Amino acid sequence: MSRFKAIVIGSGAGGAPAAHRLAEQWGDGVAIVEAGKHLLARDLNQSEREMVPKIYAVAGAQGTEDGSVSILQGRAVGGSTLINDAICFRPPPELVDRWSAYGVKLDWDALMTEVAVVEEVMQVSEIPRTMINAANYKLGLGAARLGWHGERLHHNSVGCVQCGYRHIGCSYNAKQSMNLSFVPKALAAGAQLLAETRALSLSPDGDGWTVHTDTQGDLKADIVVVCAGVVQTPRLLLASGIEAGSGVQLHLSTVAWGDFDEVLDPYxxxxxxxxxxxxxxxxxxxxxGYVVEGIAVQPVAFSVQPMAEGDATEEILARYRHLAGALSLVRSKARGSIRLGPGNRPVIDYPTIPEDTDRLRHFYQRMTELYLAAGAKRVLLAHGTERWVTKPPSDDLPMIAGGFYQYAAHPFGGACRGTTTDADGRVVGQKNLWVLDGSAFPEAPGVNPQITIASLARIGAGQILAGR
Ligand SMILES: Cc1cc2nc3c(=O)[nH]c(=O)nc-3n(C[C@H](O)[C@H](O)[C@H](O)COP(=O)(O)OP(=O)(O)OC[C@H]3O[C@@H](n4cnc5c(N)ncnc54)[C@H](O)[C@@H]3O)c2cc1C
Incomplete structure (x- = not known):
C-alpha cells in the first residue's frame, strides 16, 4: 500500500496550487488524486457533443434536486479551470469584513503576496482592446452610453487564438488553467499525479488517513487536503462520517441577449x-450586488439555454448569429445544502428567495436598457414567459423557481471555514485533515473566484508546511 506525506484530492483551483506548494518541500511525498482524466491539447477536440460529457461533472447535467439551478463544474486534471472562462479578479477587499462575521480572519497582506504569485504563474493580463469580440463590444457600448461603469476583464491566457472554445478546454495550450500551470509545477517538484482515481471515502489511521479509492485501492497519508470542489468535497466528508454540507452559496447566473440587425457571430x-x-x-x-459579464457559447450550449420549446426555440436559434449575451453573477443571499442520497449520491438543495430573484429581475431590466441603448432592436431574456422584450420588464415579472433559466458556475461552501473547518481550513475535530478549495468559502465573494481560491490554498499549504 502506498504511503505519502500528503495526499491532495482534486487538481483544480484549490488542489493544484496546494499540491505545488507542498511538493516544493516534500517532493514525491505528495500525491494528487484526481477523478478526471489528464487531457492534453490534442484531446480537446472542440466537439461539444464529445467534450461536455467527458470533462463536465455529471456530463454537464448536474443541478439542484428541484431542477431549478444547473450547477457547472469540471471533472479532469485542472478541475473547473479547464473549462472556465479564464477571467481573473483579485479578491475583493470587502472579504476581510464579510468573512470576519464567520470568525474567519483574513491576513490581507499575506493574501496579496500569494495573489501576486498566482497571477505570475497563471500569466494574468488585461484582455487587449483588439481581443474584445463583436458581442462583448456591444455590452461595453451600451454601458458607456448609459454612463455605467464597465471595464475590459483580465484573463490567464497567453497567445490566445480567440477560437471561442474556452468552455470545453483550450486546444492551443494558451489558457493557463491549472493543468498547464500549477499541476506541471507540482509534478516538476516531484508530486505524483494519480489521474482517473476517485477518492470514495476517508478513514482515520492513527494521526494520518487512509484514502479509499476506486482504481488505486487504499492510499495512506500523514495529511490529507480535500480539494474536490463544492459538491464533491462535502460528499466525501459526509461519506467519511464527518459533518459537512451546510452553508452552500452560489453566484446565480441568468442571461439576456441583445438582438442586433448586423451579424455578430458571438461564438x-x-x-x-x-x-x-x-x-x-x-x-x-x-x-x-451583482456583476455583469459578456458571454457567448457554442451552438449546442446555446440551444439548451433559452426557456423555450418548439417554434419559440426555432425563432431563437434563427437569431443566434445576431445575439450579444450577458450573464449575471448575483452574490446570492440564499443558503443551500449538500446531503447524501442513495448510493452516497450528492443531493443539492438551494432555495429560491426574493432577495435573489429581485436582483435577477433587476438584471433583466438593466440589460434590456443596456442592449437597447447599444442599438439592439429587441432583447431576449432567459425567462419562461417574457422572452423577446422591447422595454424593460416590470417589477411584477414573476421569478418563480423553474420559471426562468438559472445556473451557477461558481458554487461555494459546503465545508465552510468557521463551521466545518476552522478559520484556516483544518477540519474541526480531526487531525491532519484540511479543506482548501471553494467549498471552504464561508460566503460567496461576488467575483470570479479562481484567483482567490488558489491564493488561499497556497496560504493553507504554507500553514501545513509550517506545522501550524
Ligand atoms: C463554465 C465555467 C466557467 C467559469 N469561469 C470562471 C472564470 O472565468 N474565472 C474564475 O475565476 N472562475 C471561473 N469559474 C469557476 C472556477 O473555475 C471554480 O470556482 C474553481 O475552479 C473551483 O476550484 P475548486 O478547487 O474548488 O474546484 P475544481 O476546480 O472544480 O476542482 C475540483 C477537482 O476535484 C476533482 N474531484 C472531485 N471529486 C473527486 C474525488 N472524489 N476524488 C478525486 N478527485 C475528485 C474534480 O474532478 C476536479 O478536478 C468557472 C467555472 C465554470 C464551470
Missing part, C-alpha cells in the same frame, strides 16, 4: 472579455 472570439460593475457590491461599489 467567434473570446467568449467573456468585458464586464459591467455598476451593480456590484465589491471594490467599494455599493450596488445591489
Amino acid at each position: 467567434n472570439g473570446i467568449p467573456m472579455s468585458y464586464g459591467v460593475l455598476e451593480f456590484a457590491d465589491v471594490y467599494g461599489r455599493t450596488g445591489p
